[in-house]
Amino acid sequence: QVQLQESGPGLVKPSETLSLTCTVSGGSISTYFWSWIRLPAGKGLEWIGRIYTTGSTNYNPSLKSRVTMSVDSSKNQFSLELNSITAADTAMYYCAREVREVLSGYYYYYIDVWGKGTTVTVSS
């Protein structure tokens, strides 16, 4: 059974870069899509972006200018970098696996495996 584990600093200073890594165990990182989602306290889920094992990415338009995702297949890991951090980026960050289907001529992505999440606080 595939499991995901987020790792990274729990506290980041404003204006710095947040770096998180997700380690995939129990299965290969190949042939799937991998994503990051966050949940700010008292707010709803926000999708940050996804990466395929080829390195191809899709980012949330509202975060695109600050986001970089990468994948390291040799380590079965993928990563998130979010720069120019502010207090508004304080949230629980989840890494996740997406599966893709084609329905009625459109691609759909479903998040079928989630990590437990890691809390990130932005504060000086």
Next chain:
Amino acid sequence: SSELTQDPAVSVALGQTVRITCQGDSLRTFYASWYQQKPGQAPVLVIYDKNNRRSGIPDRFSGSSSGNTASLTITGAQAEDEADYYCNSRDSNTNHVFGSGTKVTVL
């Protein structure tokens, strides 16, 4: 616009039926899926492809759609169904869009 709007909260008596709605222009074109999130836990996919239940999800959960509105219905709500529910769809570039979330309270 790809924005998805949900009622912030609904309540349902134990064993009764509750419908959670999600509205957005994109739903006229794209299917919705639904995620359940309980406090302190990661979300779980409940419904995908508009009305397919994820393996292991009780059949009291069902999805439907009409026009710009997608719905998740819980028929015979149980105490363990108390959670936040998020609708989800895509935009024209396959990016995920989550609804604002609905907190379901089972009385």
